[in-house]
Amino acid sequence: MTMTALDVIDEALRQPAIGRRRDLTSRLSRLRGRLADPAIRVVVVGGLKQGKSQLVNALLGATLCPVHDDVASAAPAVIRHAEQPWAAVVRPGQQRLEPVELDRIAEEISGGQVVRAEIGVPRAVLTGGLVIVDTPGVDGLRSEHTSRTLAELAEADAVLAVTDALTELSPAELQFLRFATTICPNVLGVLTKTDLSPRWRAHLERNRMLVAEAGLAIPMVAVSSVLRERALATSDQDVNAESGFPALVSYLENTVKAQAGLLARRSASEAILAVTEQVSLGLRAELSTQDPSSIGGLEDAQRAAELLRRQSARWQNMLMDGMADLMSDVDHDLRERTRIILRHTDQAFDKADPAKTWDAYCDWLADKLTDAVLRNYDWTVERTHWLAQRIAEQFDEESRGTIPDLGLRDPATVLERMGALLTPDLAPPGIANKVITGLRGSYSGMLMFGLLTSLMGMPLVNFVSVGAGAVMGAKTLKEERDAQLKRRQAVAKTAVQRHIDELVFQVGKHSRDALRQVQRRLREHFTEQAEQLQDNLSDTIRRARELASADLAARNQRNQSIAEEINTLVALRQRAQALALTS
Structure with a gap:
């Protein structure tokens, strides 16, 4: 009788050697739940x-995901077939799911105020249980968006790995592809934006070579979402063929949907092979300590326990x-x-x-402050992941890289609460004020020079006093205009200073609260991890002590038990x- 993927996973979960590892049983249980779900998830x-x-929108012929230059997907969008759009x-x-209007879903996804979006549309490509998941963009392996994407990747039956045709694959993209294939072995590379790159064919061949040199078996196709949208709008089959989407649709129909069972078996096979390899290594290590000539296993276990105690103090101090330091650096950076x-x-x-320039300046200031806050946030995320990775490295090799979802909150809500810069009183003096200022200056000038010329027998009002009054009036008017300009400049600078001080205060408070939350998550995660390691070491020490005092028959019995477990795992592999x- 042929065993299904679920049967093999169930058999793996029944193995005592695997059951002693909570992390591995959790991984297999999640995989079983995903395979039991009839939906075929393409991430x-x-x-x-x-x-x-834009690729997802063009594939489905609907604007469901944000594609503008100044916005990006901030949350996964899960798109499935439905008779009526929702x-x-x-x-x-x-x-719980909160219903929203379909024409507002792209705005919701890019707004940063949702964890996940669910969409149902009537599309032929989605029939048969196919589910398309659009994810936030990844940036290496340590950004906040990457954490959300990896969470979806763990549930994938197949993956579309997207890169544009403007450049060849970067080392970071190859690293992510290598990492993605360890989670889901069913990956298709998709080269987008071929309409923008005359050399897309050369880049496609170069990418295929880079993938092959990296030891990855990933097929690749090239598409143009712009041509696909034009083809759907005009029903032009030639343009559709030129867009490259028929090859992508064929992959989804003939490889993903038609071979869903094979893809599920491949995913199950990869997971079980990885799990059994980890467990077998532990059993072989224990078997090597059963030799009566190597009673030093107890001393090794005790040394490992002492090392763990020192590591616990080290990672807590490091955290x-x-x-x-991070809170201080983040505040200084902002x-x-x-x-x-x-x-x-x-x-x-x-x-x-x-x-004259206030409105244009306000737009410039809003853009600059938003950019500064978001860059500060991105730098905070990067530094936080770096710190988490450093702490993870304090544990053994098997535990390294296990970093929880840090859940750093986007500061967009703070920017929204701040609002726009308040406009101070910048109105220049009116006509009446200018006239009075001019008359005041001209009167004093005319009077002063009139008195001087009267000593020479000229009337008080004469051409000299009138000319002097005009010059003095113009000079007074200019000085008043300059003083008013200086006042408006000082008022504007003060208003901007107050606005920025308030922004720094609000964003700083948000960052400190977010980092304290991250600190609690890291402390809980690594404390749990240290407790698991402590439990394992305590169990190892207990067994080593028992073996040290046990007779030869007991050792032989344990040897036989370990050998049987290893043989069972070999059969499972x-x-x-x-x-x-299996076909």
Whole structure:
């Protein structure tokens, strides 16, 4: 009787050697739940601005995902078949789906206020249980968006790895492809934006060569979403063929949907082989300590326990010191960025009249502050992941890289609460004020020079006193105009300073709260990890002590038990290998 993927996973979960590893049983249980789901999940992944969302829109013939230059997908969008179109979102802190209008779903996805979006549309390509998942862009392996993408990748039956045709694959993209294939072996490379690159064919061949040199078996296709959209709008089959999408649709129909069972068996086979390899290594290590000539296993276990105690103190100190430094550095980075903006503001207002340039300046300031805050946020995410990775490296090799979802909150809500820069009183003096100022200056000038000329027998009002009054009036008017300009410049600078101070205060408070939350998550995660390692070591020490005092018969009995478990795992590996080859 041929075993199914679920049968082999169930058999693996029944193995005592695997059951002792909670992390591995959790992984297999998640895989079983995904394979039991009739939906076939195709996850679209790639770097920022590589054309993932536009690819999904063009494939489905509907604008469902954000594609503008100044926005990006901030949350996964799960798109499935439905007789009637519908859309819903899951917001932070909630579990239920909140219905939204379909024409607003792209705005919701890019707004950063949703955890996940669910969409149903009537499309032939989605029939048969196919589900398309558009994910946020990845940036290496340590960004916040990457964490959300990896969570979706773990549930994938197949992956569309997207890169644009403007350049060849970067080392970071190859690293991510290598990492993705370890999670889901069913990957198709998709080269987008061929309409923008005359050399896309050369880049396609170069990418295929780079993938082959990396030891990855990933087929690749090239597409143009722009041509696909034009073909759908005009029903032009020639343009559709030129877009390259028929090859992509054929892959989804003939490889993903038609061979869904094979893809599921391949995923199950890869997972079981990885799990059994880890467990077998532990059993062989224990078997090597059963030799009566190597009673040193107890001393080794005790040394490992002492090392773990020292590591626990080290990672806790590293977490506290690292977070304190990070909070200080994040605050300094934000203040430094805003100081640069203030210097540019001072230079601009020293030369310009705020009353004439205020509206344009407000737009410039909003863009610069938003960019500064988001760059500060991205740098915070990068530093936080670096710190988490450093702490993870304090554990053994097997535990390295296990970093939890840090859940850093996007500061977009803070920017929304801040609102626009308030406009101060920048109105220039009116006509009446100018007339009075001019008359005041001209009167004093005319009177002074009139008195001087009267000593020479001339009337008080004469051509000299009138001319002098006109000159003095113009000079007074200019001085008043310059003083008013200086006042408006000072008022504008003060208003900007207050706005930026408030922004730094609000964003700084948000960052400190977010980092404290991250600190708690890391402390809980690594504490749990250390406790698991401590439990394993305690169990190892207990067994080593028992073996040290046990007689030869007891050792032989344990040797036989370990050998039987290893043989069972070998048989399980053989069934997992055969599973991937089953047609």
